[in-house]
Amino acid sequence: MITWPRVACSAMSSTESIKRTLESVPSKFRGPGGAVAVVKDGELAGQHVWGYANLDTRIPITPTTIFPICSISKQMVCLVLTDLLQSDKDKAFEDALHKALHELLPEDMMANKDFTIERMVAMQSGLRDYWALTVLWGATPGGRFSIYQDAPKALKRLGGFHFAPGTEMSYCNSNFMVLSLAIEKATGQTLGDLLDSRLFIPAKMTTAALRPDTERLPAPLVGYEGSDENGYVAYQNRIEWAGDAGIQASLEDMVAYEKYIDHSSSESHSAYQKNSQEPHYLDGSPANYGFGLARIEADGMTVVGHGGALAGFRLHRWYAADKRVSVVALLNSDMDSAEVASYVLRNVAELHAKEQQEDSPNETKVEWTGYYLDEEANLAISVAHGGPGELLIYYAGEEDKVKITDSAKASSKGIKVSYEDGKLSIHRLQEGRKFAAKPLAPPEAPSDGNDSLYTGAYRSEEINSIFHCTGSGDMLYGAFDGYLGKGPAHLMKHIGKDVWWLSCQRSLDAPAPGNWTVVFHRGEDGKTIRGATVSCWLARNVQYVKKE
Known part of the structure; x- marks a missing residue:
């Protein structure tokens, strides 16, 4: 879920005050380094870089340092897609694009009339996210993933x-990966060349490029995990991204992009x-996401944008x-860049920022x-007390804070929660999802001779995956x-009768899926x-059958 952080500030707008704001960022948001810029009325109003691209060699970050911009790539690919569709007078490209999608996706998916290109770029397709599924396909943290070898599989x-296409929104990189491959098939050109000719050159983004391999970042930039308290450690990524997240650009490139936008x-007819x-x-x-752009109403204004993340x-x-x-x-650490930008x-x-007093x-x-x-x-929800008058709701891979409004209700800008007649009702406004939960x-204590009730091997035919459950009692793995290999063992936590959480805080990509819910099903004998x-x-809802 994309949110608008609550960060207090004072009102400023002059060139000098913008400069002071930007120069205050490193002290307020400590880390290895970063780069920030403001474009106002179509012109650069200020920029600031600080820290190091490489802490070991003490090479500083500059406005020309190339960063992987990750999922910010999506909106740029969508500009190319829309430009191709708008200039396609005889619909040859559109027809070729649909043909390519038929070649890349299962036929029963393409047969659904509500599964459209516009649903894909709005994250309303109902497709499962392939980066999450890499866990179930045996990927290991730091493992390789190839666009042209592994992605088609x-x-x-x-x-x-x-979920049914068009009924709700769920972030899904599969949408943009398959569209990128389909665009290449339909045009006979690489996505990199299309981005160059239709966006980077017109926008004067002189060093931006599609560079899918995250293991080969342009020197000297290094990404770091850690904190002031625990120190920072360089992280080596080894995955390839297509149009879902594969563009790299400098601060100077991003300033040029903002001017172009x-x-x-x-322009009434622009992409x-x-x-x-x-x-x-x-x-x-109304929905809040489309064509790689998230829309958020914040403090009386509409902001449109996107974030990006990689370990x-x-x-x-x-x-x-x-x-x-x-x-x-742009930050070369795991600090919350949305807080910096907001x-x-x-x-x-x-x-x-409106302070609640x-x-x-x-x-x-x-x-x-x-x-x-x-x-x-088949997703478990945890409801726990947080700070005074606050609940912590864990459901969609992260904890959401909601304020208690009375003994049966709680809410935030993105979520409404109520409790009535023994059921929990949740409305996730940004994803358009409403549901009731029991x-x-x-959990049942293991009985004599039944200590290994859940252990064994399970197979999923629909995604071609094997799930191995081992251990005993309440300590399962x-x-x-x-097809990606044999993945690591993950710790499981018993949270209800036949329901467990499987913790996955580290996966092929960052951020990881978090807790998977495993719901075991009993036979007729109970x-x-x-x-x-x-x-x-x-x-959601990947079905496994236990092997005999």
Whole structure:
């Protein structure tokens, strides 16, 4: 879920105050290094770089240091896609694109009339995310993944839709990976060449390029994991990305991009003008994501942008069209780049973060904390008390903080939660998802001779994966085999009768899926386990059958 961080600031707008804001970033957001810039009214209003591209060699970051911009790539690929479609007067490209998609994806997916290109670029396709599924295909942290060897195999193993296309939104890199491959097939050109001719050259992004292999970052940049408290360690990525995240660019390139976007946003027939329009779901209700752009209403203005993440890197860009202000933040660490970008944007746009002041701390507590199960998605939910008057909801791979409003309700800008008649109801506004969840029955203690009830090997035909469950009692481990190899063992936690969490905090890519929910299914006798459903937010309802 893409959120707008709450970072306090003061109002500033002059060139000198922008300079002071940018120069304050390193002290407020400590890390190895980074680069930030502001484009206002179509011109560079200020930029600042600090720290080191490589701590060991003490080579500093400069405005020309090349960063992997990761998922910010998506909107750039969408500009090329829309440009190709708009210039396709005889629909030859569109027809070739659909033919290529038929070649890359299972036929039953393409047969669904609601599975369209616009649903794909809006993250409404219902496809499972292939990066999450690499865990179930046996990938190991730091392992290799090839676009032209491994990606086509991944697309044939996605299984069915995990929600009906057009009904809700779930972030999914599969959409952009398959579109990138299809664009290349349809045009007979590489995506890199298309980006050069249709975006980078017109936008004067002189060093930007599609460089899919993350193991070969242009020197001297190094990505770091860690913190002030634990120190920083260089991380070596070894994966390849296509149009889902494969572009690399310098701060100077991103400034040129923001100038290009500011100019394009006022052109009625530009690709960006089309792509930045508010998207909708099938039922006509507004959505907040389309064509690689997330839309967020924050402090009285609409901001459009995107973040990017890779182990050792965090990047973000926001654009407020009404105020003609862009902010770019590029970091070679795992620090929250959205907080950096929003801090700068609020100052430049002369906005004040609204502070919630109360006469006394809210000490409200609820009696319905615990574990629940979304039976449609087979995802477990944890509800726990946080700070005063606050609940922590774990569901979509991360903890969401919501404020308690009364004994049966809690909410935030992105989530509404209520409890009635023994059921938990959740509405995730940004993803358009509503569901009710039942509390999980407590885990059963192992009985005599039944200590290994869940252990064994399970097979998923739909995604071609083997799940190995080992251990005993409440200390189980889960591991997966697939076409990418034999993956590591993950610790499992018993949270309810026949329901476990499988922890995956480190995977082929960062950030990892987090906790997978494993729901074991019993046979007719009620005593033996016949199968399991494995789900995470990005890849739900993968069915496994226990081997005899």
